Amino acid sequence: xxxxxxxxxxxxxxxxxxxxxxxxxxxxxxxxxxxxxxxxxxxxxxxxxxxxxxxxxxxxxxxxxxxxxxxxxxxxxxxxxxxxxxxxxxxxxxxxxxxxx
Numbered sequence: 544x545x546x547x548x549x550x551x552x553x554x555x556x557x558x559x560x561x562x563x564x565x566x567x568x569x570x571x572x573x574x575x576x577x578x579x580x581x582x583x584x585x586x587x588x589x590x591x592x593x594x595x596x597x598x599x600x601x602x603x604x605x606x607x608x609x610x611x612x613x614x615x616x617x618x619x620x621x622x623x624x625x626x627x628x629x630x631x632x633x634x635x636x637x638x639x640x641x642x643x644x
């Protein structure tokens with residue numbers, strides 16, 4: 544199960560309100576040599592290929608092809624390029640970088 548930190552949830556709620564989107568979607572991405580990556584995008588509407596959950600009051604759509612979301616935590620950070628969401632999972636050696644907004 545994917546969980547959002549409180550900081551990530553506040554950021555997502557603000558962005559959802561600002562952009563007029565209803566939720567966020569987690570989709571698989573090309574992994575390269577490091578293995579699995581996820582993209583997080585702000586999303587309007589439904590995704591037929593996704594399951595839905597709520598974490599910290601944020602609706603999260605997870606692509607059904609993602610089988611490794613258990614124990615994944617999404618957090619908010621500030622980088623040189625601006626705010627970003629990142630994920631970490633204790634099952635993986637490398638933190639998974641998530642597309643910023």
